[in-house]
Amino acid sequence: LGTPEALALRGKAAIAFVKVAYQHYKQLFNGTRFKALKAAGAHPQRLLWASTGTKNPAYRDTMYVEELIGADTVNTVPDATLDAFRDHGVAQSKLDTGIEEAVLVLGQLRKLGFDFNRVGEQLQQEGLKLFDEAFEKLLKLTE
Structure with a gap:
């Protein structure tokens, strides 16, 4: 997968996948089936983003933390990433943004x-x- 098309998607696949998965999560826990369970006292499972440090030095050191902020999620952040986020991170919910682009990225990856x-x-x-x-x-x- 070292083609120019594949390389153009580097750094986008994980975030695209998570954004699409988050939309499925919201549909599941806002659907009629879960509403009945919620009325009986059930609570939704939170999504866990694990170890979201940025390993590639070419990327922003807070990239994954910033892109994975959303309601009903938990993020296990390495200490260095948390320090970087405290220093210059942007706390803003982004999981509901760029969904169309995320779907396109996943489609391009499938084609490859x-x-x-x-x-x-x-x-x-x-x-x-x-x-x-x-x-x-x-x-x-x-x-």
Whole structure:
């Protein structure tokens, strides 16, 4: 996927995917089925954005934190990213903006052969490994 078309989408895929997923989330928890559950006392699950530090130095150091701000979400932010956000971040809900562009980005990725399921599985496995390592480190501190 090193074509000019693919490279033009670098840094946009994750945010586009999250924005579209957030719209699905809102539809689910604002739909008639959940309204009945809510009337019976149910609460919606919040979306968790995990470890949203910016790894690519070419991107703004607060890019993911800023782009993933939205109602009913939780964000686990690395310390360095939180410090950067406190220093120069912009606190503004953005998950409901740029939805049409996000859908276009995902469509372009599909056309390029991007396998969302494979990448999602890989990211999930990597994330679980990192959380497991952090938990093991925490347990060692209590020994």
